[in-house]
Amino acid sequence: MTRAPQPGDEFLMRDTASHPPALAPAYKTSVLRSPRNALISLQQSLSEVTGPVFSADELGPLDNDLIRNGAKAGLPIGERLIVHGFVRDQFGRPVKNALVEVWQANASGRYRHKKDTYIGALDPNFGGCGRMLTDENGYYVFRTIKPGPYPWRNRINDWRPSHIHVAISGDGWVQRLITQMYFEGDPLISRCPILQTIPSDEQVRGLIAQQDVSGFVPLDSRAYRFDIVLRGQRATYFENRVQGEVK
Amino acid sequence: MSELLRETASQTAGPYVHIGLAPRAAGFEIFENNFGPVLVSPQTQGERIRIEGKVFDGSGTPLRDVLLEIWQANAQGKYNHPGDRQAGKAVDPSFRGWGRACSDFETGLYSFETIKPGAVTGRDGRVMAPHINVWIVARGINIGLNTRLYFSDEAAANAKDPVINLIEWEVRRKTLIAQREERPDGTVYRFDIRLQGENETVFFDI
Numbered sequence: 001m002t003r004a005p006q007p008g009d010e011f012l013m014r015d016t017a018s019h020p021p022a023l024a025p026a027y028k029t030s031v032l033r034s035p036r037n038a039l040i041s042l043q044q045s046l047s048e049v050t051g052p053v054f055s056a057d058e059l060g061p062l063d064n065d066l067i068r069n070g071a072k073a074g075l076p077i078g079e080r081l082i083v084h085g086f087v088r089d090q091f092g093r094p095v096k097n098a099l100v101e102v103w104q105a106n107a108s109g110r111y112r113h114k115k116d117t118y119i120g121a122l123d124p125n126f127g128g129c130g131r132m133l134t135d136e137n138g139y140y141v142f143r144t145i146k147p148g149p150y151p152w153r154n155r156i157n158d159w160r161p162s163h164i165h166v167a168i169s170g171d172g173w174v175q176r177l178i179t180q181m182y183f184e185g186d187p188l189i190s191r192c193p194i195l196q197t198i199p200s201d202e203q204v205r206g207l208i209a210q211q212d213v214s215g216f217v218p219l220d221s222r223a224y225r226f227d228i229v230l231r232g233q234r235a236t237y238f239e240n241r242v243q244g245e246v247k
Numbered sequence: 248m249s250e251l252l253r254e255t256a257s258q259t260a261g262p263y264v265h266i267g268l269a270p271r272a273a274g275f276e277i278f279e280n281n282f283g284p285v286l287v288s289p290q291t292q293g294e295r296i297r298i299e300g301k302v303f304d305g306s307g308t309p310l311r312d313v314l315l316e317i318w319q320a321n322a323q324g325k326y327n328h329p330g331d332r333q334a335g336k337a338v339d340p341s342f343r344g345w346g347r348a349c350s351d352f353e354t355g356l357y358s359f360e361t362i363k364p365g366a367v368t369g370r371d372g373r374v375m376a377p378h379i380n381v382w383i384v385a386r387g388i389n390i391g392l393n394t395r396l397y398f399s400d401e402a403a404a405n406a407k408d409p410v411i412n413l414i415e416w417e418v419r420r421k422t423l424i425a426q427r428e429e430r431p432d433g434t435v436y437r438f439d440i441r442l443q444g445e446n447e448t449v450f451f452d453i
Contacts, residue, residue: 008330012251014452019257020389027259029387032305033442039452040414045369047380047395048453050328051318052345060279069277090251103267113263114274115312115352127277129267165260165267172330173318174453178384178391180258194259197389203256229252 004093005233010044011174012090012232020197027193028154044174051173054099056133063131066104066144070112070127077123078107078145080221083181083209087138087168090232094138098230099169101131102142109150109160118150143221149188161188161195168228175230182208183224257390264314264384265349272349284348286317286361290341293322293362297435298396298425301355302383305443309355313385316347317359317396324365324377333368363398369409376404376411383440392450396438399426414449422448 022034042048062069067076083102087095105111105128108120112128126145134140147162163180170176182189189195189208198204206229215223265273271281287295298317301309320326325336327344342362350357361379369375379396397405405411405424414420425436440448 006330007328008332015254016452018253022389022392024389027387027389030259030389031387032308033310033385033387034305034389035392035447035450036305036443037419037447037449039450041452042410042413043370044453045375045410046326046331046333046367047318047320047369047375047378050326050330052343053328058280063278088252090254092252101267103263111263111266112273112275113266115262127266127270127275129270129277131267131278165258165264167260167268173380173382176316176382176391177255177257178260178264179255180261197258198256203253206253206255207258229255231254232251 003235005235007171008046008049009233009235010049011172012234014174014231017199018203020199024197027197030197048174049172051171051175052169054097054133054169059131059133064142066102066126066128066130066142069130071125074125076106076126076145078126080143081146082141082143082215082217082221082223083164083226084139084141084212084215084223085225085227087134087140087170087228087230089170089230091234093233094134094136095170095175095230096134096136096138098134098138098171099131100134100140101129101167102144102164103129104144104147104164105150107145107148109148120148120150146183154193158193159188159191161186161192166228168230170230171233172231177230179207179228181226184208184210259386259389260314260384262312262386264312268314268347269349282347284346284357284359286342286344286346286359288341291362292339292342295360295433296363297358297360297433298379298438299356299358299435300425300438300440301357302350302385302440303442307444309350310385311350311352311355313350313355313357313383314347315357316345316382317361317379318382319344319361319379320364320367322362322365324367326367366404373409374404374407376401376408378408378410381440392442393453394440394448394450395423396425396436397423398436399424419449422446
């Protein structure tokens with residue numbers, strides 16, 4: 001009974017219980033950076049259901065290889081990892097040609113950023129960013145060095161778990177999402193005020209990549225599996241189409 | 248019907264968002280082709296405009312680590328996306344309609360070089376005033392904030408816009424209107440965003 005959604009179809013309403021609230025006082029910076037008014041909910045129009053389209057020829061051959069794309073005179077130091085998974089919508093359909101962008105600290109927990117002054121050493125052969133497009137099955141893969149945890153000024157002894165930042169641009173503007181991926185078994189996960197902004201354990205678990213032994217490359221790299229779910233796009237039958245064509 | 252999957256939870260972009268999304272701003276070169284704040288090329292059709300402004304926190308201090316993205320229609324009011332099937336409007340192959348900008352680390356000023364979009368037909372055939380969709384992420388923002396930029400010299404269209412008119416507090420509508428200024432080097436629309444407090448910008452759940 002369902003037809004596949006077409007470009008321009010509407011997306012499911014965002015479930016606010018799946019996400020952190022804007023104001024989460026234990027994450028101190030959110031106190032002055034969160035709106036005091038409620039968001040105003042819109043019915044989607046063309047402005048929300050469309051979004052930027054990217055093509056493979058805009059990306060370079062090493063853009064998804066963080067082990068090599070910042071290397072100057074040798075390999076970066078640290079644990080060699082492959083991270084891979086599928087980007088799907090809430091109905092389980094693959095999100096094809098989604099732009100996935102990632103950034104992270106190096107093995108010391110140090111970012112290559114002029115504002116990061118942590119004493120952990122910079123690695124001259126590691127940049128820390130990458131990007132890729134999902135394929136026909138919604139699959140993506142990149143290679144990197146496992147990031148280290150690092151301290152930050154929230155409470156004075158707060159430490160972030162190892163994590164990789166992930167930004168995804170799907171089929172429509174409403175699917176735009178930034179999140180962070182964590183690593184199975186990290187004992188810092190349960191102590192992190194940023195993770196604790198998320199209202200349910202189930203949603204926290206969704207951000208924890210699982211070690212994927214079947215994806216290991218023998219004598220070379222381990223692998224982690226991280227799947228991403230974007231807002232579901234659904235076919236509409238009886239309403240006026242969002243772009244207002246009169247049927 | 249089987250149960251829906253839940254959308255992956257959002258997390259803050261953090262203070263080093265530039266590394267991934269604007270590595271030049273972070274201080275290094277890594278990609279050959281960088282996504283940035285310039286949406287126009289010499290071939291792009293339409294009136295050139297610059298958008299600039301600052302994003303302020305609840306104390307009135309500008310955010311110096313914010314990243315903004317915009318998504319807009321072309322000069323005819325057509326989005327460069329297969330879902331836009333508005334009749335009688337063509338895609339401009341020289342205009343994707345998307346860009347991203349970071350605020351300056353010292354001043355907090357951000358800017359985009361783009362064109363003024365045409366009007367887009369919205370739901371039920373109602374025409375929306377020219378507008379640009381804006382998405383804001385930063386340290387301290389747990390889930391990206393969506394707003395719309397409208398233009399001060401489109402007062403008649405703004406007065407009929409279905410989204411502006413949805414805001415029942417008329418006093419808040421003006422927070423979405425960018426102010427036009429003519430400068431020697433071109434037309435600028437100033438669009439300041441206030442995350443919290445007095446004159447707080449309207450944000451949408453879209």
